[in-house]
Amino acid sequence: MASQAVQLRIEHSQVVMENGILQVYLSNPGGFVTRIQYNGIANLLEILNERDNRGYWDVVWSEAGSTGTTGTFERIVGTRFRVITENEEQVEISFTSKWDPSLKGKRAPLNIDKRYVMLRDSSGFYSYGIFEHLGKWPAFNIPQIRTVYKLRKDKFDYMVVSDNRQRFMPLPDDRLPGRGKELVPPEAVLLVNPVEPEFKGEVDDKYQYSSENKDLMVHGWISSQSEADPSVGFWVIIPSNEFRSGGPVKQNLSSHVGPISLAMFLSAHYAGEDLVLKLQPNEAWKKVFGPTFVYLNTLLDGDNPLQVWEDAKYQMKEEVQSWPYDFPASEDFQKSSQRGTVCGTLLVRDRCLSDDYIIAQDAYVGVAPPGEAGSWQRECMGYQFWSRANEEGYFSINNIRSGNYNLYAWVPGFIGDYWNNVVLTITPGCEIDVGEVIYEPPRDEPTLWEIGIPDRSANGFYVPDPNPNYINKLFVDHPDKFRQYGLWERYAELYPNEDLIYTVGDSDYTKDWFFAQVTRKQEDGSYQGTTWQIKFNLDDVDASKIYKIRLALASANVSELQVRVNDPKQDPPLFTTGVIGKDNAIARHGIHGLYRLFSIDVPGLLLQNDVNTIFLTQTMAAGPLPLFQGIMYDYIRLEGPNPFLPQKTIKLGYSE
Template identity: 65%
Template sequence: MQHLRRLRLHVRDRHVVMDNGILRVTLSKPDGTVTGIRYNGIDNLLEVLNEESDRGYWDLVWSPPGSTVTTGTFERIVGTNFKVVVESEEQIELSFSRTWDTSVEGKLAPLNIDKRFVMLSGCSGFYSYAIYEHLEGWPGFNLDETRIAFKLRKDKFHYMAMADNRQRYMPLPDDRLPGRGQQLAYPEAVLLVNPVEPEFEGEVDDKYQYSCENKDLKLHGWICMDPPLGFWQISPSSEFRSGGPLKQNLTSHVGPTTLAMFISAHYAGLDLVPKFGEGEPWKKVFGPVFMYLNSAMEGDDSLSLWEDAKKQVLDEVQSWPYSFPESEDFPPSAERGNVSGRLLVKDRYISYEYVPASGAYVGLAPPGEIGSWQRECKDYQFWTRADEEGFFFVNDIRAGDYNLYAWVPGFIGDYLSEDSITITSGCFIYMGNLVYEPPRNGPTLWEIGIPDRSAGEFYIPDPNPKYINKLYVNHPDRFRQYGLWERYAELYPNGDLVYTVGESDYTKDWFFAQVTRKKDDKTYQGTTWQIKFKLDMLNPTGTYKLRLALASAAQAELEVRVNISDENPPLFSSGLIGSDNAIARHGIHGLYWLFNVDIRGTLLVRGNNIIYLTQANSTSPFQGVMYDYIRLEGPQIDLSPN
């Protein structure tokens, strides 16, 4: 049988075929689109009803420099030059490249792109990665999005999985079409009114309900029940993705479609769109990602394919960085560096001792300001989580200059190392004890929420029964239901939210998003929330500090007033902030914001006080903020031991 598993490469006029006896992958030549995947007796797992160019492909969206939107020209990346990079008993690596010149200016994104596809002997799947390059002298542009898309056969793949508790039978793409589906507030959300399978009637389908944070985005895909087989996409690393560990991306969705997202503005907006100036040199490797295929015996539980795919993820993660890519732009482990240390937290209003930064997110990203990593989108980032004692190890970092960044669940703000770090081939850098001093002026008088960059601890309502995704009923991710923004006005029909410190419970009495209120079919109004609190003692000459940590902002303007509800101008205004769209896209956070508002003691009174939080921008249902955490600090006090 061994000879049947030998790698074979067949180069034809218009196609090239990689075959290792387990699967057979056909690509167009020189375009470099995947037109066929033969596996387990099925001639093609990809949607044969689609044109060959619309089955498995790399694509991008680009726009001219200065563009203020996140949409632009959609472009499937079509190679013009084909090359066999490696052909051996162990590996086939193919290159489909295109070079840019001024003859295509305005028609194609100004990038040289080299798409690579790799098949290994004895491996049940194949890999893909690409090298993008922008050269000196070339025009500037914005790279709004880039990804790989695979469109599978809708007559075969009906079950989608991306987590142990996020998997289900899915509707058909036909169910989203007019007559079977009714578009809701935006095109991605469709109410299934007459689906092919009656079981889906009355459900909402929306690809954003299946988004995922980079830190968890390692595995997703589809299962075919007859014969039982799985098509999975495995990403063992997020080093090549933008925005850090909390950036959210699309995964799989009705199609059946599976995506490898590399750059996107989702849950962030224009901040996460790389903007290249004229002649700005840049090169980046996206991937490799692994398309893994598995099968089960007749009679076996088809969902065992998910469990098998999870085991494969562990193998891929342990193999990262891969040793097989032949591009000199993808350095192997021996040419990378490593950083370790310990992060401690110093907050003397909590403890005189240093507190281990348990579970801290610690990462290396390009040099920048405090917190700049969450908006960084051109280069590489390397993240880990500290252990319970605050020790961290960041391994296999590409050579280059970085800052070390961190944030600690339970504490507001961001850590930034004072000195930049230069990573060289094979280096091991021990940074010793690092100390993070989170923003703090005085003792906590009261707080609302948990500082974890998410609004998940607040009150998330039940969805409107007309707009349910059954997967998320009684689910930890209940916030992924459609239309929750409309529930606010139903819960608070006659007035806005009022929260009383010491009496209210933020898990029940603090709505997860401060949204606008619908007045009629076309107009909306801002909302003003009140925080009522009592001060038994008052220092009129002192300065109190209001900390407002936001988990999300979408075209919002947050205003703060103290004890005078109509004070103009307000004590504080954020100005117009945010475009993460997390409210509309079923998120519980977008980008993190931290505002620190000084309140003079003369603005407060001994006894009952009110802070008014107004979200003033109100032209759509999706504008608003999500709070991560709110704290009022008293004036600074002397904490010296004497």
């Protein structure tokens, strides 16, 4: 069949983009996606919803000085419609909303330009947004920016987030009172009388389907299949992470019961207030979010609906390879010719592991706005660009927008963050080779013992089986067992009378180290903090030396971790983190939040020849409802002089 030219119809209250494959209807001038017609289906979006509650951009904002991660929810309403590009190959349209002082306190102080693009022969459409805050406007906070698509619940019943996270889903009706019982936190609902009996007794929670940015490139829904109605796939494809905040392992929502599909650009989930964008007085800001691609496909032959998922993954790869796109008309979206490249080789020097440099295989290497070590995981105003080092430690970070950046990295298997404070200025077409980059992870002495693997998550520690009355069947016998609901309650059941005790040399962290140090629920319903113990033997303690505890945390939520050595009542404790964290990863079924590393000096005078004990106390607890206070460990190490290890002569050069 010959391809059809892209056409644009402008009517009084709506505009329609079509290319012979699909038709997309948008309200005029609001810019809400009200109807998507495809494959004989009059509308893929939920026709029971109001027209402004089907496909839209939204923002959550709060006044300057506000704390927390909530605020005013605002669907972005366009007030002016413009045609940007219109020819047989492409249509691009714009819906803008302008701010002025008369809107203070009523609307987020932003100029927003929502763009929609349709191309010839394309089975979908693109969307991107340009957000701008002028320096003279009020300071304020932005906890969230996203796009939302709400699909027809009578058609879309199978959700796919990844190869191993896909299933038939309950209906939104199943979460309503009478059919569902709200749990704590309220996003989790126990399905007690669902429309389809097969879901009875399951827990539904949108956070169980979160993914890290690096893995969140395509997700969506498949419609049920019949002889008259073949399966249709609706997919949100996010071809680049450059405009998403928090780096490659920041977790975001994807698709969930509704059926709903999201593209999250900015959110405080799994991070807390650290990832709320806070615009200061007289601070100008402008950023392009997207384009993202809504891709539609259908079953061409055979009877396996998952063929549309395989096709969606293929399409995602095509979009990634096409990035940065050459079709967006806005000058604010930089094309390939306006971007640059940074490459080099990352090596690790750890004097206690090797005389030679260690190749930083699979390291995450990126550029982000200038900051400090690890600041990229809290950065939310600018753009970030990341790559993985190959088996030789070589990395190439491509298609970096023009601007100023620092180089950052972290290496699986090693603690800490690499940061180079030299400003890299990217100009159009530049190719910057930084050569050999050396990362020296924190290290004073050889390792006396260690618990866990330094990978910035609690994955690998013991995750219990869920309460059988609160399961999600998808995660039974699943590698992401930590996504089950209510695992925090299992701690008190496993340790009813005393807290966890881990004995170095005898215990196995995969079986004996609970994945989260949570509060203990008491018989009266209140909660109390917990104290874990690490017991270990030392010989030939040198009282004149300083030993070192390296304590890497994968998550913290309104917690204070106190460290004591050989005296559980030591006052003050040897070390305290103070109250840290609001990432809520425990309640939201994430195996990590923000990464933190602490290095703690232990005077040899506190240690003894024989059995020693480190006491780890998480002191914070509140009730009567759980606030999910607690921490997740990534890795713990004790360093100290070891008379049985030969002293190494360090080679200072990598190559002759």
